[in-house]
Amino acid sequence: MNRLEKVVNLLKDNNLDAIYLTNPSNVNYITGYTDEEAYALISKYGNFVITDTRYIELAESLCKDFEIINWHLFDRSIPKTLKEVCIKTNIKKLGFEKNNIIFDNYNTLKCELEPEGIHLIPSENIVEELRYIKTQDEIDNTKKACMIADKSLEELIPHIKIGVTESELAAKLEYFMKINGANQVGFDTILVSGTKTSLLHGKPSDKVLENGDLLIIDYGANYNGYISDTTRTFIIGSANERQLELYNLVKEAQLVGLENMKPGVHATHPDTKIREVVKKYEDNYYRGLGHGVGRDLHEEPFLGNYGTKTIKEGCIITMEPGIYFPGWGGVRIEDTVLITKGGNEILTKFPKDLMILDKQ
Numbered sequence: 475m476n477r478l479e480k481v482v483n484l485l486k487d488n489n490l491d492a493i494y495l496t497n498p499s500n501v502n503y504i505t506g507y508t509d510e511e512a513y514a515l516i517s518k519y520g521n522f523v524i525t526d527t528r529y530i531e532l533a534e535s536l537c538k539d540f541e542i543i544n545w546h547l548f549d550r551s552i553p554k555t556l557k558e559v560c561i562k563t564n565i566k567k568l569g570f571e572k573n574n575i576i577f578d579n580y581n582t583l584k585c586e587l588e589p590e591g592i593h594l595i596p597s598e599n600i601v602e603e604l605r606y607i608k609t610q611d612e613i614d615n616t617k618k619a620c621m622i623a624d625k626s627l628e629e630l631i632p633h634i635k636i637g638v639t640e641s642e643l644a645a646k647l648e649y650f651m652k653i654n655g656a657n658q659v660g661f662d663t664i665l666v667s668g669t670k671t672s673l674l675h676g677k678p679s680d681k682v683l684e685n686g687d688l689l690i691i692d693y694g695a696n697y698n699g700y701i702s703d704t705t706r707t708f709i710i711g712s713a714n715e716r717q718l719e720l721y722n723l724v725k726e727a728q729l730v731g732l733e734n735m736k737p738g739v740h741a742t743h744p745d746t747k748i749r750e751v752v753k754k755y756e757d758n759y760y761r762g763l764g765h766g767v768g769r770d771l772h773e774e775p776f777l778g779n780y781g782t783k784t785i786k787e788g789c790i791i792t793m794e795p796g797i798y799f800p801g802w803g804g805v806r807i808e809d810t811v812l813i814t815k816g817g818n819e820i821l822t823k824f825p826k827d828l829m830i831l832d833k834q
């Protein structure tokens with residue numbers, strides 16, 4: 475059964491005639507479309523991609539199983555377009571993605587559809603459920619994104635020196651990823667040094683690297699719509715005892731996390747095991763231990779002590795324990811990991827042994 479057929483089956487379970495998809499990751503997953511500003515209507519009676527003049531040719535070439543509709547031809551109104559399609563195909567119960575619609579758009583849609591007896595029904599997670607387990611082509615694309623990321627960090631290493639700014643290094647890393655084949659960066663690069671490393675999602679700035687700084691690089695590549703996510707922590711110039719202790723502890727924690735990530739375990743399980751390792755610093759350990767990654771940077775399963783899912787073969791998840799002391803700094807080590815039948819395979823292969831760069 476292909477993805478489209480699976481959605482049509484799920485419509486029955488949800489008592490819907492059709493679903494209107496607005497989340498770009500879901501639209502692209504189901505239709506094979508690769509750009510933006512397209513929407514999909516999936517029903518028992520026909521399947522449609524709705525986009526505008528700028529993207530029609532692309533949609534026609536990529537979405538062979540769909541009828542392509544240009545909403546510019548319907549008074550430049552998406553609600554009117556949807557109304558026409560629903561009337562034509564006799565759709566009465568239309569699901570929509572309730573966590574992906576602007577209030578104003580919902581209101582306009584409702585005004586257009588309800589007088590025709592077409593009911594809007596809020597729904598969620600229909601496509602996300604399918605995206606939880608990655609298919610082979612999704613795994614291949616993620617592996618390629620991870621390879622590009624590994625190679626690019628390797629190329630950045632000789633440029634990491636005392637006196638260089640965080641912004642310059644972040645720009646170089648993003649440049650290397652694009653040169654190495656990334657379609658775009660997976661997300662804005664986090665590259666922070668010194669006391670700024672306690673900012674979990676700090677932004678690179680004109681701060682220069684100094685002797686004794688910690689350096690956190692959290693970055694990823696996007697290849698064919700799939701994202702890699704890696705974090706490495708380095709030390710610049712010379713290391714002190716506290717930095718070394720913390721680095722080794724976080725590295726140990728990450729290994730324990732990886733050992734405990736396999737099919738059948740609950741999403742809270744790796745966190746429980748890691749807390750035994752980092753007990754001494756539990757107050758400074760961040761509970762966001764990892765997350766699914768695919769078309770979106772953050773998707774199910776979420777791994778901390780708030781996780782609700784069971785880890786399954788074919789999930790792709792990050793493992794990223796970190797310990798942070800405000801005003802002093804932090805250490806995080808993160809890999810993107812594929813859950814396999816027997817355990818897991820680490821897809822981001824950049825070494826994790828401590829590297830002291832521009833050694834003094």
Ligand SMILES: [Mn+2]
Nearest residue numbers: 703792794808
């Ligand atoms: Mn991450």
